[in-house]
Amino acid sequence: MTSIEVRNPLTGQIDHHLRPLTEAEVTATVDRLRGAAPGWRRSDRRKPLAEFGAAVAADEELLAALIADTGRTVESRLEQQIVRGLIDRWIRDAPDALRPPEEMGAAQPGIVIAGEAVPYDVVGVISPWNFPLLLSLIDAIPALAAGCTVVVKPSEVAPRFIEPLSRLIPAGLPLTIIPGGAETGAALVPKVDALVFTGGVPSGRAVAEAAARAFIPAFFELGGKDPAIVLAGSDLDRAAHAILWGGTANAGQSCQSIERVYVESAVHDEFVELLADRAGKVGLTVEGGPVGPFIAAGQADVVAEHLADARRLGARVHTGGRIEHHGGGLWCRPTVLSGVDHTMKVMTEETFGPVLPVMAVADVEEAVRLANDSGYGLSAAVFGPDERAARAVAGRLEVGAVSINDASLTALVHEGEKHSFKLSGLGGSRMGKASIQRFVRRRAHLINRSSEPDPWWHR
Incomplete structure (x- = not known):
């Protein structure tokens, strides 16, 4: 052979x-x-x-x-x-x-x-x-x-x-x-x-x-296309910190990575500013930062396609946004997008890269509807003004595990029984x-x- x-x-x-x-x-x-x-x-x-x-x-x-x-x-x-x-x-x-x-x-x-x-x-x-x-x-x-x-x-x-x-x-x-x-x-x-x-x-x-x-x-x-929901009244700095890690650890190459973020309109702009500020300070491993390269070269092509599609349809790039070449490897800096919607591949298809598209929603009902508008149902994250509010939203999501006031906890916490939903x-x-x-x-x-x-x- x-x-x-x-x-x-x-x-x-x-x-x-x-x-x-x-x-x-x-x-x-x-x-x-x-x-x-x-x-x-x-x-x-x-x-x-x-x-x-x-x-x-x-x-x-x-x-x-x-x-x-x-x-x-x-x-x-x-x-x-x-x-x-x-x-x-x-x-x-x-x-x-x-x-x-x-x-x-x-x-x-x-x-x-x-x-x-x-x-x-x-x-x-x-x-x-x-x-x-x-x-x-x-x-x-x-x-x-x-x-x-x-x-x-x-x-x-x-x-x-x-x-x-x-x-x-x-x-x-x-x-x-x-x-x-x-x-x-x-x-x-x-x-x-x-x-x-x-x-x-x-x-x-x-x-x-x-x-x-x-x-x-x-x-x-x-696969997964994990959503994060940020409600008005949440600790936005905490949410930005957690979601940034959840979406860019291992350069986003994790099935439980946060791949789309829904934020209530009242706090959307402030959240995007906090997230972009944090993301812009996170470097690549070739610079001494934590974000590594694409492990499979073909994954860089998928991410590039999703970013090009988002730009063409009107998304705004706040940080990152392109594939970089360093020493022959392929890299992408933590990327924050706004002005996104479900016509874009970056919101509906598995990206598997360090990309965080943030969409404004009118209220909890719209956030839940959009979070469930996916063929995937692996896990999710919810940030609320208190645990009760966050868990009320978590109970409506069509996923197997929900991190409450944190993100991507299933990467580290393996004791909680869960099932994968949908595909x-x-x-x-x-x-x-x-x-x-x-x-x-x-x-x-x-x-x-x-x-x-x-x-x-x-x-």
Whole structure:
């Protein structure tokens, strides 16, 4: 199979090549993991998981590879920290989450119901390029804690971390990271027993069809077009600060990034001024600032198209607003737009860049209507004069999670159970204790403790 060229996001140069696994190699990998499944299911899984977490959090080679994959440092360090916390949390929470329910009586006299959780033998994970480490492991770790073996196929756009991460997997931990592109992912789907996919909607549809043909359960976290709503009476400085981070962290290349902002007219101009002032002070990493390059070159083209469309239709650019070239990499400064509406791509299509279009709305009703006017429903943010007002609005939004008087908290807070709405995903929650239930089936034990014949038996 032909090797895959990998572009360096900082230099724009091809400096790495990836040899994808063949279909036969994918099959052999899954078969090996399937053979390890019974022993792993019966083992004490805490020690190898803890060993893995400690190694991931401390390894400098892994950090260097993540930085090379993405061109940014702050978020790469954060990925390592979050993964360590993720592993610690599942070591703590998995036993309780998987504990069988207490026995209960059935409606039929003499019958008692007990049960157990039965993990899938092999779980497949197909993960994207924007947070290569975290999104490779956010589902793999609870699956391992549940007693499954796991094979992860990360994106071919950011694969440098695969080798150093693989070296950190302790003996006995049935986790395998495999390199490859779309063909490798397609080969993986029909061989595993359950699947988790994180990525874009078109790819997600194709994977869902393949999983349906294989007749396996599949769980999807797809795109987002997260709205933020700012009500009159809110702390505008706080809102501007939070929304700026929520829309430009990781250069806006996050599914839960704030991608559109609705502000009540009475405070719109003041908010835009505050937001633009803050945004103008946030630099690129090549200047010592926090905003990194576009990881995938094609994403810069999408952002450029959205900005050109917005300008053509009358949007005003307050900061940023163009693609910049530095050292061969592609960058965009935090961009604040006003004078926007839903005729513009930047308000209706996933931008996936550090762009914050701000639209004035007459009242709460218009803000809610426009926020819900989207095919996506991942998450949102609401800023209000008090918590009660903000939560009243949050309860009307067609999304899975709402940050109240903050933004994009789902990037950091993983304990709250939520579902993706609309095209943003399908299947059980990847957050909260309930998320581990995706990786087990429930077996019921129906126990007859009566000494008498059942009345429905043949006589």
